[in-house]
Amino acid sequence: MPSLHFHMDSSMTPDEVMGVLTDFTPARVERWPSIDAEHFQVHDRGDTWAEITEGNDKTWENARYEWDPSHNRVTVTTHDSTPFGPGGWDFRLTPTDAGTRIDVSLERHPSSLKAKLLSPVIPLAGPMFRKSFREPLKAT
Numbered sequence: 329m330p331s332l333h334f335h336m337d338s339s340m341t342p343d344e345v346m347g348v349l350t351d352f353t354p355a356r357v358e359r360w361p362s363i364d365a366e367h368f369q370v371h372d373r374g375d376t377w378a379e380i381t382e383g384n385d386k387t388w389e390n391a392r393y394e395w396d397p398s399h400n401r402v403t404v405t406t407h408d409s410t411p412f413g414p415g416g417w418d419f420r421l422t423p424t425d426a427g428t429r430i431d432v433s434l435e436r437h438p439s440s441l442k443a444k445l446l447s448p449v450i451p452l453a454g455p456m457f458r459k460s461f462r463e464p465l466k467a468t
Contacts, residue, residue, distance in 0.1 A: 330412075330450035332434040334458055336467035342400045342421040342428045348464050349402045349419060350395050352378050359464045362387075387411065411446050412436040430465060432457070 338345055348359065352373060357365045364384045371379040376397075381390045389409030395402040400421035406414050415436035422429040434457070438447045461467060 329415075330436050330438070330447040332432075332450050332454055332457070334432055334454045336430045336432065336458060336461060336465065337424065337427065338430055338465045338467040339427040340466050342423050343397070345419075345421050345428050345430060345465055346395060346397060346400070346402060350378070350393060352380060352393075356382070360460075361463070362460050383410075391416075406436075409436075411442060412450065413438045413440060427466075430461075430467060432461070 340348070351359065352370045354365075357363050357368050360382075362384060363382045367381065367383045367385070367388050369381045371381065373379070377392060377394045379392050381388060383389055387410050389406045391404050391406045391409075393402065393404050400423075402417075402419040402421075404417035404419075406416050408414055413436060415434065418431075418433040420431040422431070434450065436447060436450055438444045458467075
């Protein structure tokens, strides 16, 4: 099971970071460059969860977001995705003097042959994911 772990420092407060991670309005497409309007759909939503599909022509994922403001945590259970299949994300937010430390974990459980062949790149993909999160989360 390939996994990836990294952290980022944001100038935003934990509440602001959580707000960006869990904003499922049309503004999400504007805020996250890796998501386009054609591949963004909110299937269902509650106070602390959302079932969505998001991505672009090259990659997408169908996932359930759950968040707990009292524990500064957002978890994403990926039901399916291209190209890596199911898995999940975990975002842990820790307040700092300058904003928030964001600890990010990613796991995938490849099931198709293509996903199994591509999965060794996941542990090496930290710089790519860090870059895609940098602007929306005002992170370094």
